[in-house]
Amino acid sequence: MAFYISNFNGATMKKHLNWLLITVVSTLALLISASLIGKHFFVGPVYNPALFKFEDSINTLIIGASHSATSMDPDYIEGALNVAISGEPLYFTYYKAKALLKNNPHIKDVLIAISPIHVAQYSDNYLFQDNAGSRSITMNYYFLIDDLSDPLINTFSSDNIISYLKFHWGLPFNYMSDLRVVLNYYRNNVNYAEYPFYGGVERIEGNHIEKERITNKAKFYFYDENGQANASDTGVKIIHRIASLTEQFDIKLTIISTPMHPYFIKQIPEKIQQKYDETIKSVEQKHTNIKFIDLSNFPINEDKFLDGDHLNVQGSAEFSQFLVRERLQLKQTNSE
Numbered sequence: 199m200a201f202y203i204s205n206f207n208g209a210t211m212k213k214h215l216n217w218l219l220i221t222v223v224s225t226l227a228l229l230i231s232a233s234l235i236g237k238h239f240f241v242g243p244v245y246n247p248a249l250f251k252f253e254d255s256i257n258t259l260i261i262g263a264s265h266s267a268t269s270m271d272p273d274y275i276e277g278a279l280n281v282a283i284s285g286e287p288l289y290f291t292y293y294k295a296k297a298l299l300k301n302n303p304h305i306k307d308v309l310i311a312i313s314p315i316h317v318a319q320y321s322d323n324y325l326f327q328d329n330a331g332s333r334s335i336t337m338n339y340y341f342l343i344d345d346l347s348d349p350l351i352n353t354f355s356s357d358n359i360i361s362y363l364k365f366h367w368g369l370p371f372n373y374m375s376d377l378r379v380v381l382n383y384y385r386n387n388v389n390y391a392e393y394p395f396y397g398g399v400e401r402i403e404g405n406h407i408e409k410e411r412i413t414n415k416a417k418f419y420f421y422d423e424n425g426q427a428n429a430s431d432t433g434v435k436i437i438h439r440i441a442s443l444t445e446q447f448d449i450k451l452t453i454i455s456t457p458m459h460p461y462f463i464k465q466i467p468e469k470i471q472q473k474y475d476e477t478i479k480s481v482e483q484k485h486t487n488i489k490f491i492d493l494s495n496f497p498i499n500e501d502k503f504l505d506g507d508h509l510n511v512q513g514s515a516e517f518s519q520f521l522v523r524e525r526l527q528l529k530q531t532n533s534e
Contacts, residue, residue: 237368240376244383245341245365247297250390252279258307260399261295262286265311267400268508269456274518278309283397287324288316288436289350290339294395295440297342299447306449310440311456313494313507314466314474317433320419325432326352333357337372338394341365350432401511405501407459412506416465427467434477441485450487452525453478457496457517462506491524493517 258278260270266282281298291310299305315321324332333356340361343351351358364371379392390396420427444451478490502513509517 237366240380241341241365241368244376244380247342247344248301249388250298251301252298252305254304256302257305258309259295259298259302259305260309261291262310262312263288263291264400264508265313265456266309267397268402268504268510269311269514269517270309270454270521271399271401271514271518273399274515275522280399281397282311282399283395284400285324285335286395286397287321287335288312288433288440289325290335290342290395292436292439292443293339293342293344295443296344296446299443299449303447308443308449308451309454310451311454312437312440312478313455313458314470315419315507316437317429317473317477318420318470319422319428319430321433322430325350326355326357328355328357333360336361337364342395350435399514401514402504402508404504404510406505407461407500407503409461412459412462413465415506416462420465420467420470427470429470429473434473437477437481438484441481441488444485444487448487450489451485453481453488453490454521455490455492455494456507457498457503457509457513458494459500459503459506460495463494465506493521496520 255277256279258275260266260272260275260278260280260282262282263286264282264284267280267284270278270280270282272278272280281294286294295308299308323329324335326332326336336357337360346362360371363369375394382389382392391398422428441451441453443449482488482490496517498509498513498516502510502516504510504513
């Protein structure tokens with residue numbers, strides 16, 4: 199009887215092992231097939247930075263996050279294209295601008311809004327931090343990164359691993375959200391605006407400048423959970439990277455501190471403002487073809503603010519028209 203039970207258990211275990219082996223092999227085969235299909239038919243051709251080529255009439259590129267998106271309207275700036283998008287970390291702005299400039303050598307001017315927010319630790323919260331926000335952003339931009347040895351990449355973060363497996367191995371992560379982009383690619387109807395990294399001018403109605411609202415937003419930007427205001431060394435490095443685009447692509451870069459409500463300006467911690475001022479000064483000294491225009495105190499009616507640090511659609515129109523005159527005056531001064 200003991201021999202029979204032992205023989206029965208051995209046969210059962212062997213059967214289970216065979217099924218396990220078949221399951222593992224089948225799963226691996228499916229993953230490899232999905233990877234090959236994904237890499238060669240979805241990710242490879244559809245998420246190709248070389249796709250993004252603009253008309254020769256575009257000579258000025260507006261990049262950055264919400265300050266650029268809400269304050270610089272290309273309808274008033276001849277030859278300009280705004281690809282800024284709210285919430286875009288400057289780290290990804292750099293790689294995005296690098297890819298677009300590489301594909302469009304006719305672009306010779308770049309405008310970007312950079313503020314003290316970009317040298318505060320808030321800007322680090324969305325850079326390979328393994329949270330829902332940083333993962334979504336990483337997945338949107340990862341295919342634009344042309345240097346995976348970048349020391350600012352957190353190699354072992356799940357954000358990096360998942361994005362790498364999708365864009366370099368073709369594994370089917372996040373494919374349902376890509377469906378429209380993929381279908382339009384194969385219909386020869388590529389629409390840049392459907393790519394989640396692309397962005398564009400944001401014309402927003404509203405006027406929300408209550409002091410409590412502005413105070414809370416400043417705390418969100420500048421202070422950690424312990425009430426400490428800490429500067430970001432990473433933010434400083436990335437600003438210098440963006441400035442280096444002038445040498446890489448022989449362009450002119452205009453850094454603009456866009457209008458902020460006077461009450462918001464008062465909420466900026468002194469150490470953050472000092473770090474910002476030092477960074478801008480260093481950038482101007484170390485890089486060529488850089489122009490900084492401080493318009494944070496631009497005189498504009500309060501009803502043209504969207505909130506403490508953004509303009510609404512009316513404010514954007516007024517500011518954009520002023521910016522055109524300001525840049526024209528700078529060009530005339532430089533040519534004399």
